[in-house]
Amino acid sequence: MLFGAESNLDLALALYDLGGVQFGDFDLGPTAGRSPIYLNPRVLISDPAVLRRIALLIHHEIQADQARRRPRLASFAAVAGVPMGGLHLATAYALVSDTPLLYVRPDSQQPSIEGRIIPGQTVLVIDDLMTGGTSLLRTAKALEESGLVVRDFIVLIDREQGGTERLHEHGYHVMPILRLRTMLTYYHECGLLDTARYRTVMDYLERTSPRRWSGSP
Known part of the structure; x- marks a missing residue:
């Protein structure tokens, strides 16, 4: 299996084909x-082959990073x-990489962590959409309150609307697999998204971009 930009865009296409990308007016x-x-992105769990590819892609991205002279991700x-969406991806990744899995129960009044907790252990957090x-x-806080250490996040899709900047302000690093602007450009180039709608969405992202708020180029 090949990995890289082409594989990431294949996942963008799979998401589109499964109905996980919709255009209109949404609150x-x-x-x-x-x-x-x-x-x-939760529709991706409907296709086990795609879910497996995502897990392998995340595994490859982590291995490639750890092989760098100066890895961006801390060892975990x-x-x-x-x-719930990130739990499915984390479970799939745990299975292909033989990595212990934890998760925060969303139905608990007090944060409750499922899985074996080893205080001081570093945990990589995975989500499907940011x-x-x-x-x-919220997940990082719950893990840290249980004595665990969180330094990095991996997200399948970054909407590029301030999440990365906000997490950096809290001292965390984020590695996205796909960025929304890249996905939109790919859909447009493939003829899946007409020019008028492409410009509408890109203008929306520009208006809501934290780079615009900060006055950065």
Whole structure:
């Protein structure tokens, strides 16, 4: 199996084919507000072959990073999934990499961690979609309150709407597998997204980009 930019875009196409990319007018809550695009990466679990490819891709990305002279990701002894979408990806990754798995119970009044907790152990957190980073921060806090260490996150799709910047402000590093602008450009070039709608979504991302807020180029 080949990995790299082509494989990442193959996953973008799989998400589109499974109906996980919709265009229209959607209310995504206080973080993203009204949006001309809705992403639902949870549909990927409907295709076991695609889910396996995602797990292998994440595994490859981590191995490639760890082989670097200066890895971006800290070494870790366990992986945790953000409930619920990230949990499926983390489980698949744990199976292909033989990495211990943890998760935060979303139905608990007090944060409750399932799995074997070893205080001081570093945990890599995985999620399927990041907008503002709130769910990732909540998961990291729950893990840290249980004596675990969180330094890095891997997200399948980054909507590029402030999540990375917000997590960096809290001292965390984020590695996205796919970025929304890259996905949109790919869909446009493949003829899956017409020019008018492509420009509408790209204009929306530009308006909501933290780079615009900060005045960065």
